[in-house]
Amino acid sequence: MNQKSDSVLVDLARRGDIDAFEQLIARYESRVFTIAYRYTGNYADASDLAQEAFIRVYRSISSFRGDSSLLTWLTRVVTNVCKDELRRRAKQKIVSIEEMAEKGQVSEAEPRQKPLEEEVLAKEWQEEVQQILGSLTHEHRVVIVMRDVQGYSYEEIAGFLECSLGTVKSRLNRARQILKNKLLTRNELLIGQVGHGH
Amino acid sequence: MQCSEIREMLSLYLDDVLDQKDRAKVEGHLKTCGTCRQELEDLQETVRLIRSLGEVAPPENFRKELMSKLREAPVPVGKSLKSRIAPIGSWLSGGWRSGTWRYAAAAVIIVGIGIGAGIYQLNQTNLLIGQSSELARNNELYNTDNSSNKMAAPARDEFGDSSLTYRINKDIPEEASNSDKIAATKRGVGKASEANQAGDTGVSDESAAAALPEAAPEGITVQGIVENKVKEKSVQKIVKEANLGLEVENYQNFSSKLLAVTEQYDGYIENSSENLNSEASASFIIRVPNEQFPKLIADLEKLGKVTTKQVSGKDVTGEFVDAESRLRNYRAQELRLLGLIEKAENLSEVVTLENELSRVRGEIETLQGRLNVLEDTVVYSTIRLDVIQASKPEVTPPEGTVGKAISNFKESCIALINFIGNIVTFTGWILPWVLFIGATGGSVVYYRRTKQKRDDK
Numbered sequence: 001m002n003q004k005s006d007s008v009l010v011d012l013a014r015r016g017d018i019d020a021f022e023q024l025i026a027r028y029e030s031r032v033f034t035i036a037y038r039y040t041g042n043y044a045d046a047s048d049l050a051q052e053a054f055i056r057v058y059r060s061i062s063s064f065r066g067d068s069s070l071l072t073w074l075t076r077v078v079t080n081v082c083k084d085e086l087r088r089r090a091k092q093k094i095v096s097i098e099e100m101a102e103k104g105q106v107s108e109a110e111p112r113q114k115p116l117e118e119e120v121l122a123k124e125w126q127e128e129v130q131q132i133l134g135s136l137t138h139e140h141r142v143v144i145v146m147r148d149v150q151g152y153s154y155e156e157i158a159g160f161l162e163c164s165l166g167t168v169k170s171r172l173n174r175a176r177q178i179l180k181n182k183l184l185t186r187n188e189l190l191i192g193q194v195g196h197g198h
Numbered sequence: 199m200q201c202s203e204i205r206e207m208l209s210l211y212l213d214d215v216l217d218q219k220d221r222a223k224v225e226g227h228l229k230t231c232g233t234c235r236q237e238l239e240d241l242q243e244t245v246r247l248i249r250s251l252g253e254v255a256p257p258e259n260f261r262k263e264l265m266s267k268l269r270e271a272p273v274p275v276g277k278s279l280k281s282r283i284a285p286i287g288s289w290l291s292g293g294w295r296s297g298t299w300r301y302a303a304a305a306v307i308i309v310g311i312g313i314g315a316g317i318y319q320l321n322q323t324n325l326l327i328g329q330s331s332e333l334a335r336n337n338e339l340y341n342t343d344n345s346s347n348k349m350a351a352p353a354r355d356e357f358g359d360s361s362l363t364y365r366i367n368k369d370i371p372e373e374a375s376n377s378d379k380i381a382a383t384k385r386g387v388g389k390a391s392e393a394n395q396a397g398d399t400g401v402s403d404e405s406a407a408a409a410l411p412e413a414a415p416e417g418i419t420v421q422g423i424v425e426n427k428v429k430e431k432s433v434q435k436i437v438k439e440a441n442l443g444l445e446v447e448n449y450q451n452f453s454s455k456l457l458a459v460t461e462q463y464d465g466y467i468e469n470s471s472e473n474l475n476s477e478a479s480a481s482f483i484i485r486v487p488n489e490q491f492p493k494l495i496a497d498l499e500k501l502g503k504v505t506t507k508q509v510s511g512k513d514v515t516g517e518f519v520d521a522e523s524r525l526r527n528y529r530a531q532e533l534r535l536l537g538l539i540e541k542a543e544n545l546s547e548v549v550t551l552e553n554e555l556s557r558v559r560g561e562i563e564t565l566q567g568r569l570n571v572l573e574d575t576v577v578y579s580t581i582r583l584d585v586i587q588a589s590k591p592e593v594t595p596p597e598g599t600v601g602k603a604i605s606n607f608k609e610s611c612i613a614l615i616n617f618i619g620n621i622v623t624f625t626g627w628i629l630p631w632v633l634f635i636g637a638t639g640g641s642v643v644y645y646r647r648t649k650q651k652r653d654d655k
Contacts, residue, residue, distance in 0.1 A: 018268060025261055033256035043257055050256065051264045058268055090474060091450060126251055133248070147213075148248040154215055163454060166461035173209035180244040 006070045014062050021058055028071055029054075032078045038145045039082035041134035049085055053078035075150060079160060086138040132182045140175035147172055200570050201227075201234055206466075208238050212245060435515045435572070438491050438579035442498060443506035449478035449587040452501055456482070456583075459497045463490035465578075478587040483580060491579040498583065506584075518572050525565040532558050 004023070012020035032053055037046035056077050057064075064073065133141060146152045146160060158168045204227045210216045211224045228235050446452040453472075460467060465486030472480040486494045495509070535555045542548045 018265075021268070022261070022265055025264060029256050029261060029264075030253045033260065034253045037254045038251070046254075047257055047260055047263070051260070051267060054264055055267060129247055129251060144248060148245050149251065151249075154213070164458055164461045167457045169210055169215075170206075170466050173206060176209045176241055176244060177205075179248070180240050183244055183247065184240060 007066055010061060010064060010066070010070060013058070014064070021061070024070065025054055028074055031071065032074055035075060035078050035145070035150060036082055038130070038133065038149050039086060039141065041130060045085075049081050050078060053081050056081070079146065079150065079152075083142055083160060086142060090138045128186060129183070132179065132186060135182065136175060136178060139171060140178060143168065143172045144175050144179060200574065201231060202574070204228075204231070204234050205237060208234070208241055212238070212241055434513060435518045435576045436488075437512045437514050437575045438488060439510050439512070440491070440495055440579070440581045441506065441508040441584075442495065442581060443504065443584045443586075444498070444502035445505050445586055445588050446502035447588055449474070449480065449585065452585060452587075453480070455501055456498070456585075459494065459501070460484055460486070463487070463494045463497075465490065465494055468580075480585045482583040482585070484583060485578040485580055488577060488579050491581075495581065498581070502585065503588075514572055514576065518569070518576070521565050521569050521572065525562060525569065528558050528562045528565065532562065 004020075006024065006027075009020045009024050013024065029050070033046055033050045036050040036053070037043070040046045040049060053074060057070075057074055064070070133144065136144065142161070143157060146157045147154075152160070154165055154168050154172075157172075158165045161168065204224055207216060207220055207224050211221065216224065228238065444452075457467070463486050465484055467482050468485050469483040470480060472478070484494070499507075532555065535551055535558060539548060539551045539555070542551060
């Protein structure tokens with residue numbers, strides 16, 4: 001069952017076989033979810049957005065020509081869904097993710113006396129990085145995720161964001177600088193605490 | 199090559215998307231600059247870290263939830279999602295039917311209003327015999343397309359009293375002549391100290407070492423200025439700055455246009471802060487190559503209503519030349535000191551000279567920094583841009599037509615009232631004629647009738 005290729009499953013799904021589509025979901029849910037999670041920084045939103053992406057793909061699966069791989073298509077869709085959602089939120093200014101993340105950071109930064117075994121550290125560090133990523137403005141976060149998480153080219157990013165190549169370049173440069181500075185300060189803080197802990 | 203310029207390119211260098219020329223520049227600079235090398239390493243580390251982030255498993259019920267959504271309603275979007283992703287949901291599902299009705303209703307209203315306006319206008323033109331100019335203006339406003347009318351009318355009104363300032367500093371030539379004078383006076387001093395120096399060279403090396411730091415810089419500085427005076431006339435260094443205030447209809451639209459325009463003229467946004475509340479506002483510091491400065495400003499002005507504008511130019515040629523020649527001076531002095539250190543005979547001499555050398559080198563660095571900053575501000579002009587979104591609430595797409603219809607309805611009501619008023623005034627105007635004609639006609643008829651009666655008799 002699992003050996004069926006994407007194109008076979010897509011064909012089945014196109015003819016209304018929803019179970020075939022479920023197999024495709026099983027195959028790619030982690031990837032799609034991870035992308036959504038990098039954009040939003042929380043499970044609930046990431047779930048909703050990743051699901052929305054799958055639903056969109058399912059709805060228009062009959063138009064899928066197979067020029068690119070299904071995964072490419074899925075990631076494009078989830079990228080667009082997330083990008084639009086972030087932009088919409090920034091506009092509406094519901095409690096912004098940035099603010100939430102920042103608050104979370106401050107409260108969490110003070111009491112940190114967990115054992116710093118390597119595994120824990122690695123996992124925590126990942127969360128830490130995610131949090132710092134979440135503290136960027138949505139514009140900066142979007143370019144970072146597109147470039148450094150998803151590995152899109154500058155041209156592709158410009159296409160997603162409907163802006164010029166130059167804008168992508170300067171925005172990515174700026175975003176990386178900010179991210180770097182935040183990571184550096186965070187890192188120093190952590191190292192400092194390791195020193196005190198021992 | 200400046201570090202700031204290199205840093206702008208490091209991220210691109212990392213991704214290997216620089217063209218060959220820029221890459222060579224960056225690589226060349228990295229060989230000599232430790233700070234920038236560190237910067238690059240940190241950036242690399244950052245990117246590596248982000249790339250190393252692993253996959254995150256979705257929550258357990260993710261697929262179950264998704265499948266039930268898909269099974270439940272393959273076409274419309276599921277419930278919980280609809281609330282979260284409201285715009286898409288409402289457009290694709292329930293919105294359609296009520297939307298059609300809305301548009302149909304709006305269409306009826308608009309057609310009705312259109313006919314009404316037509317009749318109104320017909321009547322107006324018929325009635326407009328010797329009417330006041332106020333009415334004429336009303337009519338003219340009404341004639342213009344409604345949507346543009348809404349924008350144009352307040353714009354025209356506010357433009358008169360808005361604080362539109364346009365000020366170009368006219369003191370450029372003044373400053374140039376100032377620096378002329380300074381140079382002239384210094385030239386005088388220069389001759390004196392040149393003579394001084396000639397005297398100094400006669401003295402032994404030891405005493406020269408002590409005298410040099412004080413006497414030499416001045417002497418050479420003045421020479422530098424005199425030399426550079428010739429160059430100065432051909433290359434003027436002017437720092438251009440502009441403060442621009444804009445009011446825009448839709449900030450979101452504006453910001454994307456702003457980026458595009460800025461890029462178009464090879465400019466960049468050095469700093470920006472946005473406030474995206476209901477009344478969005480933002481301020482930007484935009485840097486743009488000097489020669490593109492006027493063009494960019496002209497284009498920026500097109501993006502909204504200009505509320506304030508101030509353009510200024512400052513001639514820094516004098517400052518520039520001064521810094522440059524002082525730098526050259528210190529460099530020369532550095533060389534001489536190095537020569538003297540080699541010839542020094544005892545330790546205390548060496549120490550004194552070394553101290554002097556490090557002071558001179560400090561000066562060189564400061565001057566170089568100052569020159570870099572100057573060069574940067576001269577090559578790139580600065581535009582400070584403040585943007586506010588016009589406080590009038592933005593018309594949202596679905597409600598827009600209805601809203602327009604409502605405002606049209608209001609305007610039509612006003613027009614109707616005007617129309618009735620006009621009928622009344624017209625009646626007032628025509629009444630004497632009616633009375634006159636009626637009276638004349640009546641008397642003629644009366645005369646004829648009585649005459650006929652008499653004839654009958």
